[in-house]
Amino acid sequence: MQKTTMIPKDVRRQAFRAYMKSNWQMYLMLLIPVAFVFIFKYAAYPGLRIAFMNYKPAKGYAGSAWVGIENFQKIFKDKDFIRALKNSLAFNFLDLIIGFPIPVILALLLNELRFPRYKKVSQTVLYLPHFLSWVIIASVALNLFKPETGLVNILLRDMGAIDKGIPFLTEKWHWAVTYLLIGVWQNMGWGSIIYLAAITGISPDLYEAATIDGAGRWRKIWNVTLPSIRGTMVTLLIMNLGRVMGSNFERLDSFGNVQVKDFQYQLAIYIYEKGLSGGNFSRATAVGLFQSLVGLILVLVADRVTKALGEDGLL
Numbered sequence: 001m002q003k004t005t006m007i008p009k010d011v012r013r014q015a016f017r018a019y020m021k022s023n024w025q026m027y028l029m030l031l032i033p034v035a036f037v038f039i040f041k042y043a044a045y046p047g048l049r050i051a052f053m054n055y056k057p058a059k060g061y062a063g064s065a066w067v068g069i070e071n072f073q074k075i076f077k078d079k080d081f082i083r084a085l086k087n088s089l090a091f092n093f094l095d096l097i098i099g100f101p102i103p104v105i106l107a108l109l110l111n112e113l114r115f116p117r118y119k120k121v122s123q124t125v126l127y128l129p130h131f132l133s134w135v136i137i138a139s140v141a142l143n144l145f146k147p148e149t150g151l152v153n154i155l156l157r158d159m160g161a162i163d164k165g166i167p168f169l170t171e172k173w174h175w176a177v178t179y180l181l182i183g184v185w186q187n188m189g190w191g192s193i194i195y196l197a198a199i200t201g202i203s204p205d206l207y208e209a210a211t212i213d214g215a216g217r218w219r220k221i222w223n224v225t226l227p228s229i230r231g232t233m234v235t236l237l238i239m240n241l242g243r244v245m246g247s248n249f250e251r252l253d254s255f256g257n258v259q260v261k262d263f264q265y266q267l268a269i270y271i272y273e274k275g276l277s278g279g280n281f282s283r284a285t286a287v288g289l290f291q292s293l294v295g296l297i298l299v300l301v302a303d304r305v306t307k308a309l310g311e312d313g314l315l
Contacts (some may be wrong), residue, residue, distance in 0.1 A: 051286040084270035103191030126189030138254030
């Protein structure tokens, strides 16, 4: 039997000090995001009890009445909540179906570029929309897609493609398509970063073996690249499924108007109008807790299904 050599504590302590001396800057930088998570995520957990109370800010937790599941019963009977829930599910699933494959395709295309400078410029241009706020994106989109004076409609009329301006953002069905496509455009560059990182980790030997076997570029993508990043794709798909109950208030409010209220009215708008703006914090918390629980269930179910299909899953 081979004996294991125990390293003396003094040696381990010196090695730890030397390591921290050369890497303390990284841990110092890590403190900021860790503190952010603890303060805005974990520290907020005690506040979830508001969902089971008739919470009044002036009375605080101690003075507010405990009502159990009454808040949940009220929101499930509210027709506006049902409408907001249906819209959120529909648009989030469409976002997932349309938006999930686009970053994969974009990462594959960027990986095939052979000119380093062009590749870097393309990556930068595609990533930039992720760092723009929805207010800026919406203001630009509103000017581009105006029915009469928008640049897009003017170009389409000049080319003879249309006779009358298309109401991209002022008619609910056109708004739905435009809203979804702008969301895909805003997120596709950032989403492709993870896939590019996974692609760079693929062994070059696999591509060399495929070349020897006579595989072309498309065959290498199909038989080498995609199978190698399948685990990453599954992990991100599971994580995205956990967000199908969510909604982005800034995005919805920036693109909202009276003409598209039927589709724009989603859970984030419901929480603001029926909860926060009216001071009904208990209802807002109840809806938020419901969203989180359903998202957690979807993640767990998706993880179990992927494991049953032979994948590693997320958990």
